[in-house]
Amino acid sequence: MYNRINYRAVFEKTGSAKYISHLDLNRCMQRAIRRADLPAWYTEGFHPHMYLMFSLALSLGAESMCETMDFRLTESIPPQEVMERLNAALPEGLKVHAVVFPKYAAADIGSAVYRVELESSDVQALAAEWDNFAAQPEILMEKKTKRGMKEINIAPMITVLSAEQTEGIFRIFLRLPAGNEANLNVSIVTDAFKKYAEQPFSIVKAIREKIFCLNGEEFS
Amino acid sequence: MLRKKVESVIMEVQKPARYMGGEVGSIVKNKENVDVRFAFCFPDIYDVGMSHLGMKILYSLINERENYWCERVFAPWTDFEEVMRREEIPLYGLESFDPIRDFDFIGFTLQYEMSYTNILNMLDLAGVPIFARDRGESLVPIVCAGGPCACNPEPLADFFDLFILGEGEEVNLELMDLYKEMKDKGASRSEFLRAAAQIEGIYVPSLYDIAYHEDGTIASVTPRDNAPTVVKKRVMTDMDKSYYPDNCVVPFTEIVHERVSVEVLRGCIRGCRFCQAGFLYRPFREKSTETICKQAKALCDNSGYDEMSLSSLSTSDHSDIVHMLDELLKYTADRRINMSLPSLRIDNFSEDVLERVTAVRKSGLTFAPEAGTQRLRDVINKNVTEDEVMRTCAIAFAGGYTNVKLYFMLGLPTETDEDIIGIADLAQKVVNLFYDTPNRAKGKVQVSISTATFVPKPFTPFEFEPQVDNEEILRRQNVLRNAITSNKIRASMHVSEVSRMEAVLARGDRRLCDVVYAAWKNGCKLDGWDEYFDGEKWLAAFEECGLTPQFYANRTRSYEEVMPWDHLDYLVSKKFLIRENQKAHQAQTTPSCREHCAGCGANSCLGGACF
Structure with missing residues (x-):
């Protein structure tokens, strides 16, 4: 069993990132987390996948300053560091403004x-x-x-x-x-x-x- | 400017991310600091082109040079093409949004014959004259092409300024260097093309005059202006020293292959007589395990992909395959990277390899026996026996597999109904084997048979062979359908009219340029997509030009006939191809290159034996 620590990233989705569909955003974020080499927590079922949750879908073509993505890490890493590592791995138009421990649920x-x-x-x-x-x-x-x-x-x-x-x-x-x-x-x-x-x-x-x-x- | 215009209409179309660029790994430069701009055009849509390995290599290679900039360009899907034509948006590079008509090079990759009309459509969308002769004397843009179909570029000769034969890692840069030098001197287009023809691997079709016999076959090919009589393809002789990117563009939108491609070897030791790639890419050269691991790790780390594909014509022929997989697994397993080996050979598919491939995730099993009887497999030199098929399936079934895909061809030289019924028999034996496997997985077995129509290709021992005509192919498809009795066997058969056009274009001559043009004018495009291919329009184009597809597809060619590609040298000698053709008709096999050198001639570039 791995540790699992809940994190929430608050990020903007602007500029050409507004053309990323909700489904594609999930894939895009998974790859960013892998590029950032963060110890992501995976589900434990028959087909393990990286746990990622977006609280509120955004329609294709709309921009946002306040998207949120919940994920889990198997090690405790300071939120500030998680944010910096994610931002270094994200494409233009996706930028994390804060990483927090979630307070409210979707x-x-x-x-x-x-x-x-x-x-x-x-x-x-x-x-x-x-x-x-x-x-x-x-x-x-x-x-x-x-x-x-x-x-x-x-x-x-x-x-x-x-x-x-x-x-x-x-x-x-x-x-x-x-x-x-x-x-x-x-x-x-x-x-x-x-x-x-x-x-x-x-x-x-x-x-x-x-x-x-x-x-x-x-x-x- | 153009970006804003595109943005104002892009929400009208499906998957706007195809057209907006900005992906991780895409390379944007300041054009003030760039001397030569290259538009790398893939003549199909983004989803297909972005999966292509050659583009990844050459894109990174060119962009490594600070003052050269390579951008990506794809064919728009029909919805965006409509918008582009309505709004007068010219075809643009995804990195800069600049119109490609202003680029120094517009370079297409020729991956399959059915993309030819897309090339014309893209040139038209770009606002570039479609015929090379109409491009005037100014240097910009040079329209060029490379890739496997450049081995017989004659059906496209009138549209291109030059073709690049063989592997592009060195010659592309040599060509760009020459261009820069001559552009600085104020050279004209024809001056540049004459000079480019002196680079090994560069074929400038306008410097060759073709004369025909009365029966339509070629009488002679005559070079002008000092162009070489024979143009030889380029080869990278040392794969460990050859350039390979450590990063790739990671698309936002889903594409055909969502994974990192690690090339493990080039060429093939097998010599299957129908397989063009098996001859075009000779000689056989492999990368060391160390190089492969280093490149795989860099690509995965930099891209964030969770799947890696080991790509080559026959990955399991790598001399160090088991050790290589072990080394790769050390890295992939705890990073949850799935490894896929798309080109496994049925005959050397060992338990060891299977174990390693399934260590991460289980995927389906695909085999290509290509023919239903041993006699016909010997004819095509697919050196696989029924015993080997069964032994491999037994390993797979015991290992938990329940799905097996089998690929075959219909219309192979010397094929009889007995061979076709043999396909159904083989599939049935695989079904029976599953139920005879004591420790099989629960549930049903599914054996899928997929048949394609055989297409004779240049630079293969079957380049002399006629393609079986459409009516006969349909009859043979029925023979197969009637021979299948089990509901565990599913058969899918490909449209034969597409295969015929493929056969025409693959071995066509320069006169076909007018046919390709007429077909495009008649509305042909996206011919590789079943829903768009329109055989009637192609036939109408042939009629307009006074030519027939039968002349190109269904005629037996003598060993003495001058082929439209005979002045291009892919290192494999015609003598060897004739020898192999004769052996095929006697159902004699040729052992793999590793067992015994067959003397094809490709090792001349290595200065000695391949092994």
């Missing part, structure tokens, strides 16, 4: 905050359309559920924290439900707005900034 996650930046020739008109869009009592969108595609009203799930205009960019901060109970991908919101808005725009950025627990504390 099941405790309740919501996430996103920053969305839209580029448009007429930002003012786009902002006005956004206000009307967000004020609707009902926004029906197709969403993939365990039982196939289902039409749901996403309006009550969207909390607009703030919105601002700068040169050519319309920036929105959103809070969306996340975790096991209810989950809404930011891409569904931008798709819904794309269908609604008459003013053409392109998405410059969709980035997850923070993950919160059901109790309101930041997930860590």
